Amino acid sequence: MDISVYRPGELTAADRTAWTALQSKAHLNGSPELANPFLSPEFTLAVGRARRGTRIAVVREDGEPAAFFPFQRTAAGVGRAIGLGVSDCQGLVHRPDFTWDARQLLRACGLFVWEFDHLVQGQPPFEASASGSFPSPVMDVDRGYDVYLRELRAKSPKFTRTTLAKERRLGRDAGEVRYVHDERDPAALNTLTAWKSAQYRRTGRSDRFAHPWINELVQQLFHTRSEPFAGVLSVLYAGTRPIAAHFGLRTERVLACWFPAYDPAYAKYSPGLILHLRMAEAAAADGIAYLDLGRGQKEYKDSLKTRDIMVSEGWVTRRHPIAFGHRARRAPVRALRNVVLSRPALFEPADKILKRVGEIRSKG
Structure with missing residues (x-):
């Protein structure tokens, strides 16, 4: 794979047009979820203006863009899905039949780990590292x-x-x-x-x-x-x-x-x-x-x-202490949250406590 990584302002008009074209044709190519606006160049560019560390990997084949992978990263090489925390759809926007190696992609992006919580369907190299899948109505x-x-x-x-x-x-x-x-x-x-x-x-x-x-x-x-x-x-x-x-x-x-x-x-x-x-x-x-x-x-x-x-959450990692440390910190929090949300016997009491806290906060 020929992979180049850009800051948002460095992405050319031609690349943006190619990215949009991939989304516009996604439903014709059997991947309608790739047309989600959270996967659009406009969303990534807006995040880039609001958050540091925003990058876009462009994968080219025969000189033409075949895939776009937006992400955020820290100086230590910890990567997150673009807009993690507010983005409801994440992943790599690609042409039909495109295949990639997830760890090779991370290496080219300077990442030791990439975290996601709303991974779009149809991304096997990333889905292999998912810790769970969840319905999105x-x-x-x-x-x-x-x-x-x-x-x-x-x-x-x-x-x-x-x-x-x-x-x-x-x-x-x-x-x-x-x-x-x-x-x-x-x-x-x-x-x-x-x-x-x-x-x-x-x-x-x-x-x-x-x-x-x-x-x-x-x-x-x-x-x-x-x-x-x-x-x-x-x-x-x-x-x-x-x-x-x-x-x-x-x-x-x-x-x-x-x-x-x-x-x-x-x-x-x-x-x-x-x-x-x-x-x-x-x-x-x-x-x-x-x-x-x-x-x-x-x-x-x-x-x-x-x-x-269905959307998935998880981590793609390379063998490195930073990746192990990040996952060790984040995994228990995500696991506990998912257990509470998935079990009414746990969620309902927790929700009542939160609402009571909210009432106290509002009165204060």
């Missing part, structure tokens, strides 16, 4: 919203009927329900991030928006527009008041759901569910094949999904 809308809604009614008639009834009641109680699929007002984004921060604190979770680099990344992506990538802010209004919003990323065929939140004052109307149904309708009209709801077990995801795709 999706909403298929490639046959149109009417088909999706009809199948949702057949699968979950009570859920569908109740959600649509709540939307009608919301309109009667709070004013005309209005949906904007691609809201460009920065004030609406600020409202969303404030809601999301409050939700994190209320439920005892770590507030992602307390990290300046995540704020910077989201702001950058909100203003990013290219063909076919965009940051999309969707807002549900009751009258003139925003009551639910979502910020995600899209490519030609995939809308990656990322940061949803709503005004708790309207919780009884389930505005988040109404918002997701409106998003599905608008995405279908826009030619999107599916909405990726992201890894993580949530009741609303189970209600809305049509199927699951």
Whole structure:
């Protein structure tokens, strides 16, 4: 393999075009998940502006780009998937039938270890080092919203009927329900991030928006527009008041759901569910094949999904003390987290404790 490693600003326009072309054709080549916006050059470049150590390995065959591998690394050679912690899809974007040696790739990138937690399907050299695989629910809308809604009614008639009834009641109680699929007002984004921060604190979770680099990344992506990538802010209004919003990323065929939140004052109307149904309708009209709801077990995801795709977590390592040390530190934390999340008998008490901590934090 002919492998060159670049800083984000060094990537040529021709290479970016080739990268985008690989994603655009992915569904035709049997790898539709490679079209995920978290695997796009725009996402990597935005991370590169917000975080140091961002690099892109370009693998060439006969002088032409065959694969792109974005990653982050430390001076000590510890590598992580690009945007680890906020990225919901990771891996190597490649042409059909491309094969690679994972450790050879790491060596060329100056890495002793590469950590991932949302590895896309169809990457055997990386999957061989996975410690576990997990479902990532999706909403298929490639046959149109009417088909999706009809199948949702057949699968979950009570859920569908109740959600649509709540939307009608919301309109009667709070004013005309209005949906904007691609809201460009920065004030609406600020409202969303404030809601999301409050939700994190209320439920005892770590507030992602307390990290300046995540704020910077989201702001950058909100203003990013290219063909076919965009940051999309969707807002549900009751009258003139925003009551639910979502910020995600899209490519030609995939809308990656990322940061949803709503005004708790309207919780009884389930505005988040109404918002997701409106998003599905608008995405279908826009030619999107599916909405990726992201890894993580949530009741609303189970209600809305049509199927699951699988993502993996783990480490690719070379034989080196740095690799062994990094994995030794990280593996127990990941293992404990996964055990708690996968077992209701453990998750429910832990979730209650976190929420109680959140209540105390909010009152303080």
